[in-house]
Amino acid sequence: MAALVSIGFGNYVNAQKVTAVVNPDAAPIKRMVQNAKEQHHVIDATQGRRTKSVLVMDTEQIVLSAMQPDTIARRLAAGSMSEQEMKGEDA
Numbered sequence: 001m002a003a004l005v006s007i008g009f010g011n012y013v014n015a016q017k018v019t020a021v022v023n024p025d026a027a028p029i030k031r032m033v034q035n036a037k038e039q040h041h042v043i044d045a046t047q048g049r050r051t052k053s054v055l056v057m058d059t060e061q062i063v064l065s066a067m068q069p070d071t072i073a074r075r076l077a078a079g080s081m082s083e084q085e086m087k088g089e090d091a
Contacts, residue, residue: 003079007065007072011045013055015079020056021069029054036062 004012022029033054036042042062044051049066056062065072 005072005075005079007045007053007055007063008067009045009047011065013057013063015076017057017059018055018076019058021072021076022054022056023069024051024054024064032056033062033064036060 003015005015005018006012024030024033033042041060042064044064046064046066051064051066053065053067053069053072054062055065055072
């Protein structure tokens with residue numbers, strides 16, 4: 001079963017598909033988001049709010065979130081830890 005992680009406002013992503021969670025303010029990230037928009041590979045989960053983090057997925061899609069990157073990273077880490085605990089593996 002896929003581990004889903006909340007990225008705010010009732011939106012979830014598959015934690016296993018997230019490659020990176022980055023701040024949207026850097027110029028290379030802005031270019032990456034713009035290029036993805038042109039190719040229709042952007043999923044906007046901000047609900048009209050300011051984009052505070054960009055999730056890069058292994059499916060070549062970009063997900064925009066209004067949550068801080070630190071918050072999403074903590075949720076991803078907590079999800080992977082509980083997955084390991086469920087399997088009985090040591091962290």
